[in-house]
Amino acid sequence: MGDRLNLIQQEALASIEQAKDSNVLEEIRIKYLGKKGELTQFLRGMGKLPPSERPIMGQLVNKTRRSIESALTRKNEAIERESLIKRLKDETIDVTLPGEKPQLGGLHPLTKVLNKITDIFFGMGFNVAEGPEVELDYYNFEALNIPKNHPARDTQDTFYINENVLLRTHTSPAQIRVMEQQQPPIKIIVPGRVYRSDAVDATHSPIFYQIEGLVIDKNITMGDLKGVLDIFIKRMFGERTRTRFRPHHFPFTEPSAEMDANCTACEGRGCRICSNTGWIEILGAGMVHPKVLEYGNIDPNDYTGFAFGMGLDRITNLVYGIDDIRLLYENDIRFLRQF
Template sequence: MKDKLEKIKSESIVEIDNVENAQQLEEIRIKYLGKKGELTQLLRGMGQLSPEERPLIGQLANEVRDQINDKIEETAYCLKRKDLEKRLRSEFIDVTMPGKKKQLGNRHPMTKVLNEIEDIFIGMGFTVVEGPEIEKAYYNFDALNHSKYHPARDMQDTFYITEELLLRTQTSPNQVRTMEKQKPPIRVIVPGRVYRADEIDATHSPMFHQIEGLVVDKGITMANLKGTLDIFAKKLYGEKTQTKFRPHHFPFTEPSAEMDCTCSACGGTGCRICKYTGWIEILGAGMVHPNVLANCGIDTEVYSGFAFGMGLDRITMLKYDISDLRLMFENDKRFLDQF
């Protein structure tokens, strides 16, 4: 048995010296020291030895086991060192080289224009309010003086979820909600996404953005409306911008008007953007209809107000001379980098 122990020791040492990786080393450990390993099997036969031989062979077996273990641990350490050195050589980084500059995104043109418009109206004493995009038909139509058979309520114009719930077609419902919760004086603007059943083309989308405004107080007249919107246009497009109002009809305002301003591209002389008229329509407005005020519990004998609404997408296209609405929704970095 002594000779067998010496043989196991010498053979295992030779095999360990020739290993190339940790997996081979583990296979050798199992081969000699595992539960079914050669050294383990040999030790199970010690019961056949005489009492005099047993301590000597036991001591020798322990020495062989320790030597093999020590050799395995030493080799494992050397393999780890070699692997680390190899990785350090292959993963070398030259810290003297300049780093790669991260590309930062730009603010979307509509976000820039929205922030600019908000700043203009906040500077005139307005506050910004928001509300739900899934709206009740009452707030979207009834409270805004839309008759039961108004064309805007048709299925082909509005995305209905149920008979009483829909995707809002305008941000005006938040004007109603504000008037219900807040007593005059009221000065708010309401930006947000709105939805209408429309085809997708260069100037239309089923989802677009609006900014609406509302002022309710004592003694509010059409002159206040015109003065406020004239200041807004000059702040947005330049001090030389002129405005004019054309009669129109909206269910929730009376009288109603659409506002044009001189083309920011040509200054009013005429160009392809304004179709050579010198004017561009930018919003609709009017005095809040007494029915709308009454629906919100506001005394129409004491208070009056004006409201206006504009398409943020259209305002942005005009400001930056963007010809196709779809460009603003495609997330194309080549387009966005221009702003």
């Protein structure tokens, strides 16, 4: 009987080996292991054996059964793998065809640069404040130590609504508004839209953006002004950028300064961008004038501070190499897509 069992096993294993798909394998399984399968039949025939031989023969049958079963499983896996490989091959696509892009829009370059500047100042502990664009003469001029009849008030520079109301010519009015609302320590920047009655050309726009800065506390020095702005420039234009402070004049700061950064395009050697000076004018700054502190109800004997103001348009143009301010307000979609 053992021989027959052997024969069944060989036969089964051989046909499993030759099977091509899972259907054939299932037939083989039924033929040998099914209810009427050969091995089942064989097992039934075991009743005729003497009881002493039955356990041995039983073991043999089970061994054969396991052997066939595992051969079936192996073959099944092999077939499945093969058909998967075939399917994957069939499913091959040309991955170099263009992707289906969801359309991504874009922020205006002024916004992108403003966000960067804002982040730099947040990092240094400055909050962001805002002020109205249509402003009182008092905040725009008078409280900033620009009295009536001061040349800076000439109508050629300022858009007026009426005698007392105008379009702010700078973001500096926010200095007074913040001082009125808040006691020192004050540490803010104020970005915003400002207006000057300049005719439009490559470097002038009647509307542009400024970012004002104001720090007021006890013992604020001009060294602090330099330190803060130097860090700003390094974060903005790279750690190797150097700054230079020159004396200047603003009615609302004293001492006043203009800050240049060394030209990053030519690294200070002189080029077209910096008109061969090696330096690019970035912003105006200074120690808050005591009269301005008084207008803001802050005692200049107890507190000092510094203020600065920079043109966002100018910095944006420097960052992106834009050579005409008009592009910023024309909103040509081909321009906007570049950022």
